[in-house]
Amino acid sequence: MSQTTLERPAPAAEPAHAARPKRRLGGGTLLFIYTWLVILWLIVPIFVMIAFSFNDTKGRYNQEWQGFTFKWYGKIFEIEDLTKALWTSLIIAVISSLLSGALGTGIGYALGRYRFRGSGTLNLIMFATISSPELIMGASLLSLFVSLALGLGAVTITIAHVMFSISFVATIVRARVVTLDRSIEEAAADLGASAWTTFWKVTFPIILPAVFSGVLLAFALSIDDFVVTNFTAGSVTTFPLWIWGSTRVGLPPQVNVMGTLIFAVGVLIAVITNIRSRSGKRG
C-alpha cells in the first residue's frame, strides 16, 4: 500500500476546520462586564418564570415568593381549560410546522437552485411577509377568512400559521442550498441517480439540518403566537390566548410550570443539535 507516501505532508495534515486561534480583545474587563450584563438581561425573565413555578403561592396571584414547592408540577393538568388550550396549541404547532417545513423546503430549494419566472417576486414577497407587522397580517387574514365565509377555528389558525412560517423555513433552506456545491448533485446524476433519487439520497440528507432548524423555528413561532391567532381563532382558545385572558384574574402557577417545561424541551433540543453537529464535524 502506497498510502503513507501519498499522505499529505505533515503541516497540511491538520483538519481544515481546526479551531482558529482567537484574538484577544483589548479592554478585557469591560468586555467581561458587558457580556455578563447581556447574559443577565436575557436570563432574568426566564429565571423568574422558572422560580415562580416552584412558588408555594396561596392566593390568586403568583407574584410574591411564599416558599418552595413541587406541588404545581403534580397539579399541572388540573385546570381543564388550560390543558385543553395547551393541547390545541401543540397540535396546531406540530401540523403547521410540518406543513410549512414541507412547503418551505420546496420553495427554498427552488429559489436557491434555479432562476425561474417569478422567482424575484417570490423573494420579495417572502421578505414582505417576514417584515410585515403581525397586527396588519392578522387583520387582513381575518377579513379574508370572513369574506371567504370560512368558519374561524383551528383550521384558520393553522392556515395563518403556515402562511407566516413558510417564509422563515424557505429563507433558511435557501441559504443552505445556495452554499451547496452543485457538482455534488451532478455527481449523483453521473452515477446513475434520477432527479428524484438524487434529491432524496443526496440533497435532502445534506440540507436536513437546515430543514430541521426551519421546522423548529416554525414550531416556536406557532406555539407562542398571539396576535395573528387572536384574529383568526374564532371561539378556539390556544395556550397564549388562555394566558392573555387569565392575566386579569391572576395567572395560576400551572402556566409557569408549562412555560418551564416548554423552555426545558427547547433547551434540550438546542443542546442535542449542538452536540450532534459538533460530533458530526468530528465524525
Add this chain to the structure above:
Amino acid sequence: MTTPQHSAVAGPPGSAATGQSAIRFAGVHKNYLSHGDTVPAVKRMDLAIAQGEFFSLLGPSGCGKTTTMRMIAGFEEPSGGKVYLDGKDVTGVAPNKRDVNMVFQSYALFPHLNTYQNVAFGLERKKVSKAEIKKRVGEMLEIVSLTGMEKRAPKEMSGGQQQRVALARALVNHPRALLLDEPLGALDLKLRQQMQIELKRIQREVGITFVYVTHDQGEALTMSDRIAVMNAGVIEQLGSPREIYERPATRFVAGFIGTSNIVEGHVERTENGLALVSYTAQDRVVVPVGSAVRVGDKVEVSIRPEKIDMHRGVPPVTSTGGSVLSGVVNEVVYHGTSTNYTVATAAGADFTVFDQNASNAEDLADRGDRVYLTWAPQHSYMIGV
C-alpha cells in the same frame, strides 16, 4: 501545416484492436446565450478518442475544454452535431443514462456518506447485489490504496485521499470512459506529482479510457497518450505529447506548451526542403519547409530554448548550414538546473536560451555580452499563421 490530423481517429499503439472509438464527436458545437448574444464556447469539433486511451484536453481557462468534457458526460447538450459513445449516438441522453463517469474538480463527494457508501453509490443505483457491491468496492479501494478507510467520512480525509475516493467512486462502475476535470488542481505540488504517477498506473491497471481536462501543460505532457490543445473553442493541435512539444502547429501552441522563440521573415531561397531567411549578411534562420513555400513568402519559425547553442564573442563555423543569429545578452537568470538567458537578436525578436548547468561552473555570458546563437536546421519549425 503538417499536423497529423489523421491520428485523430487512430488509437494509441496497442489499443486500436477494437476499431471503434470510445468517444466520438461529429460536428459538435456549443453556443451559450449571454445577455442576448450567442457566444460560441466550442466551435465545430470532430474528435475521436480511442478505447483505452489517456486523452487530455489542454488549454487556458475559457478555451472550451470543460464544456467539451461536460458534453461527453451529458451535463451540457451540444447546440449542434452528435456525440457517440462506443458508436452509439447519445446526443440528448441524460447524464444518469450515460455509461461514463466523472471525477469532479471539487471531488463532489457525498458529505453525509462514508468512503464505502460513496464508492457503492453508483452500483446501488444499478441494483447490483449487496455481496457483489461489497466485493467490487473492496477491490476498488485496494486499487486506489484506501483499504481500511471504509468508515471514514470525506471531511476526515486529506485532499489526496478524497481525490482517490472520487476516483474509486467513478471507476467502480466500469464506465466506458472516465472523465477527469482538473482533478489534481487542489493538491499541492508534491502530492500532485505523486498522483500523476498513480493515475497513470491506475489507468493501465483498469484499461479504461481516460479523458483528462487540464490547464497544466506539464501534467498533460507527463500522462497523456494524446493531447488536444484547445484555444477559443477550437482544437489547435492534436497529437502525442512529443509531437505537440517538438512540432507545435500554431503560434498559440508554441507559446502555450513550454517556451518558444518565434521569428518572422521572408523566404530568400529554398533548397533541398530547407528555406533560408536572412536578416543580415551573417544572421540567418534555416527552416525545413514543404513544397508549398515559395521565395518571398512570409514565414514564422519557432525554436525551443533548449535546442540553441550560445557562443560568446567567437563567430561560429557556419558550414553546417544551420541557423545563426547574433545578439546581445539582456538578462541572465540562474535556475539551479539551468541558466536562462534573454538575448536581443539581430532578427528583431528577443530569444530565450536555456543552458543546462552540467559541467560549466561559470555562466556562458554576462549581461551586455555580444553572443552568437546557433542551432541545427531540424530544430527550426515553421508554424501556421
